[in-house]
Amino acid sequence: MNIYIYGIIDFNEEMAEAITGLGGANIYNIPYRDIGALASDLDAPVRNTDEDRVLEHEMALEKIMKNFTILPMRFLTVFDKKDNVISMLNEHYSDFREDLDRLRDKVEFGIKTIWPGAIIRERIENAYRKAQDNLSSSTESPGKSFMKEKFGKYKIDKEFEEEADKCIAIIDDFLNRFVAEKRLEKLKTDNLLLDAAYLVDKEKQGDFKKAFEELKTSPGDLKYLFSGPWPPYNFVTKTNTRHDHE
């Protein structure tokens, strides 16, 4: 029988509340020292790994998160026997312990910010070309034109990024006061200005949401996708495995 692991918690006793996981299986705690791995038995290999299974994984984590600090495992972390789960807990104990202390009573929020990237880029391009038209002469060599074109693209990209940086600084300024840690990714696409994950103390959730409400009402052509609270997926230490291939 295989064992599916949902996450690591700061608790080494039996779960008081009945929580179900993948396929409706009961979730139980596998204790090790002062922590535990939340697990459920898998009678058969997971065959239908569709979105429903991912949602079962996530829903279990969210129920657990209400009462415990949890380090969420990546979806489909499966062991073939309990001894191997214990070995894993033993091997990574100090990292788990450190993460559990750092992430205690904290949750994650996601904020994706969309901006009109194509329009902004076009505006920058037009301004640049207009300035160049005023300077260019009709007797330019093909080589010089080529280099100018390359340099122009570099200048436009740089200005586009600088504009993005300014916008992100304003957004971050609204939210930063209530944040313990953050992960900001800029311009994953031209239109996705910011993909941000914020780690917020549970007690400051209300303040963080209020700050976001203020941000929403500030002028500008930005659109936001706010999500959370999530288990701290983006803030667990990624290197807490010896064989991490990431």
Next chain:
Amino acid sequence: MDKIVTPQDKDSSLDILKEKKVTLLEVLDRALNKGVVISGDIVISLAEVDLIYVGLKLLVSSVETMERLRGAPMSGAKEEAT
């Protein structure tokens, strides 16, 4: 998953569909790409997860397509959106 708030213009079935897809996208992004990774001999590898990645790419595509077609903001995340 217990905190989904419907988008402001919830009468539209397209918006409800979009809300579900965007919520799912947020879940998939985290559960498949983040979290504690344990690898090595003691963990069973499950190849089927690749199928979800394919699905995820399709989902991203569909959300972007909807955005482009409607020219409207993304809405209806797990908790709220504007």
